[in-house]
Amino acid sequence: MKIKIHVLDKEIAKQGYACVNASYNIEETERNSFIEKLKKENPSKIIFEGDIPNFLTYDENSNMIREATEEEKLKRGDRELATNEILIEGKIVSYDIYSQKIENEKIVNKTRQDFINEKSITIESEIEKSRNDRKIIFNAMDKYDKSVLRGDVAEKEKEKIERDDFRKKWLDIPEIYKTLDISIENLYPNIPEKIRYFIN
Structure with missing residues (x-):
């Protein structure tokens, strides 16, 4: 050889x-x-x-x-760090700049406050997220209502009141969410079990 x-x-x-x-x-x-x-x-x-x-x-x-x-390559200019790279203990490590950050020369996950500071989370984006989640819930409610009309599901008066109240709470969320101190999910009402069944 x-x-x-x-x-x-x-x-x-x-x-x-x-x-x-x-x-x-x-x-x-x-x-x-x-x-x-x-x-x-x-x-x-x-x-x-x-x-x-x-x-x-x-x-x-x-x-x-x-x-x-x-x-050595970095020091000599033979290599440059990309925006999502950092040198840690002599090794170049990649990280997700959207969900992670560098803290004390370590890669850590960003906090909710970081996203707020970056304007990635705003009142408007939180409300938009709740509207998207609401579409899923209301789709399940539509299936539930149709099942009630067909007679597939028996609905008591108490359950009807509970359903209507549940719908109203969802519709009220965009109006009552005024601060980023809490996540908008904290305002989501508990899902009645009969409606939960219809969530895909």
Whole structure:
């Protein structure tokens, strides 16, 4: 099996670049003796085996090159962080900028207050959310009413009053929701069990 051996300029490698003075494809059985020969002939060079990294770092201790870390790439300008990336303990980590934030160099979920501060949650958006939820509830109520008219479901007078009150409370929500101190879901009335049955 053939292996690749490269002779690199050390001073240029220290700058993070590869300047290849020579490259060889040799038999694996010749590896050790060939590398020793190259080291003697090129004492001020780096003898490197394998594929040269696209982004490299010179290691003074081993007199060798290696793949640059993400942190090294950032420092040298070889890499830039995207808007949804952060460097944590030497690693680039992605996060959801819409639902998460950086706090004390950690990724955490945004709170309701964060969304309010960003204007992602407003009185208007909360009311719109309640109207969308109301459509689901009223669709179930429509199915319930039709079942009552067909005689499939028996409805007592008390249950009819409860149903009408339930409907009115839903209709009143947009009028009574005036502050973001609470989530609009807190104003949702309890669903009567007979109506709950018809929610898909």
